[in-house]
Amino acid sequence: MDAALKALAEPRRREILRLVWTRELPATDIADHFAEVTRSAISQHLAVLKTAGLVTERRDGTRRWYRADRNEMKKLRTFLDEYWTSGLERLRDVAEAAQHDKEKH
Amino acid sequence: MAQLVREIMIEATPETIWPFLTEPDQLIEWHGTVAEIDPRPGGIYRVFVAGQFRSAGEYVEVVPLEKVVFTFGWEEDGHPIPPGSTTIEITLHSEGDKTRVRLVHSGLPDDAIDDHGKGWAHYLERLSVRISGGDPGPDRGSEGQ
Numbered sequence: 001m002d003a004a005l006k007a008l009a010e011p012r013r014r015e016i017l018r019l020v021w022t023r024e025l026p027a028t029d030i031a032d033h034f035a036e037v038t039r040s041a042i043s044q045h046l047a048v049l050k051t052a053g054l055v056t057e058r059r060d061g062t063r064r065w066y067r068a069d070r071n072e073m074k075k076l077r078t079f080l081d082e083y084w085t086s087g088l089e090r091l092r093d094v095a096e097a098a099q100h101d102k103e104k105h
Numbered sequence: 106m107a108q109l110v111r112e113i114m115i116e117a118t119p120e121t122i123w124p125f126l127t128e129p130d131q132l133i134e135w136h137g138t139v140a141e142i143d144p145r146p147g148g149i150y151r152v153f154v155a156g157q158f159r160s161a162g163e164y165v166e167v168v169p170l171e172k173v174v175f176t177f178g179w180e181e182d183g184h185p186i187p188p189g190s191t192t193i194e195i196t197l198h199s200e201g202d203k204t205r206v207r208l209v210h211s212g213l214p215d216d217a218i219d220d221h222g223k224g225w226a227h228y229l230e231r232l233s234v235r236i237s238g239g240d241p242g243p244d245r246g247s248e249g250q
Contacts, residue, residue: 088113088206090135095125099117 007052012037013045017068020055024067109210119170119197119204126173126195150175161188172196177210 007013012034019030031042046066049055058065115122125131129140137152137160144150148164162176173195178188191212198205 085111085113087136088111088208091122091125091206092113092115094131094134095115095117095122098125099121102121 003052004054007048007054010045010048012042013049016042016045016049016066017054020067021070024058024065027064027066030066110207112205112207114200115204115206116202117204118202119199122197122204122206123170127167144173144175150177162193163189165192170197 008017015034016030019025019033027043027046028039030046031037031039034042046055046057046064050057050066054069055066056069058067125135127142127144129142132140132142132152137154139153141149141151142164144164144167146164146166150160150162150164152160154160159180160177161180162178164173164175166172166174175193176189176191177193178190180188191210194209194211196207196209198207
């Protein structure tokens with residue numbers, strides 16, 4: 001999960017993810033979208049997204065196609081959703097233990 | 106700007122809960138691993154979580170036993186939520202012998218909202234929360250399952 005979070009911390013990687021959110025695109029089209037960024041930089045961003053499990057890659061001859069792995073995103077979303085809840089649950093646990101200690105004394 | 110709200114009922118008084126929000130040693134019992142905090146308006150809020158993330162901000166409002174408000178973000182280049190860019194408000198409402206704890210994280214980025222990105226916007230909001238929450242702890246959470 002940390003790999004995914006770090007992958008998403010970079011604005012261009014989030015932009016790439018939006019591009020391939022509903023459609024599969026070849027790496028060249030993705031790179032063309034970023035006029036100010038080199039192709040090799042885009043390739044590296046795609047590699048990070050792929051390693052983090054946020055996009056899938058398909059090879060077709062010499063082309064590489066990418067699309068968002070929405071199943072993975074859904075898992076991550078579920079995890080994140082539960083995360084904050086679990087933080088407050090930890091607060092509840094430690095506070096209730098402290099309350100219990102107070103009442104014993 | 107998106108916001109996220111979480112609430113929980115705790116069987117403890119605000120007097121018991123308050124130090125867990127304002128004393129560094131007690132804060133890290135549930136949130137983060139190292140805390141450097143000075144809970145008064147203008148005071149620093151800096152909490153290390155999950156080793157690699159440093160959250161930072163500044164206290165805006167502190168009403169003992171009732172409310173703590175601080176700005177919040179991440180000290181990491183290119184992070185979507187830089188220090189001070191969002192606000193967290195935690196309020197305590199006494200209800201009998203219980204306390205309702207309400208956490209509102211507001212000012213979250215919504216730059217992800219686009220024509221086909223409703224799910225993504227929703228996701229980014231949750232991401233912000235995951236980051237704000239920090240270390241889930243080894244014995245909690247369901248990641249990797």
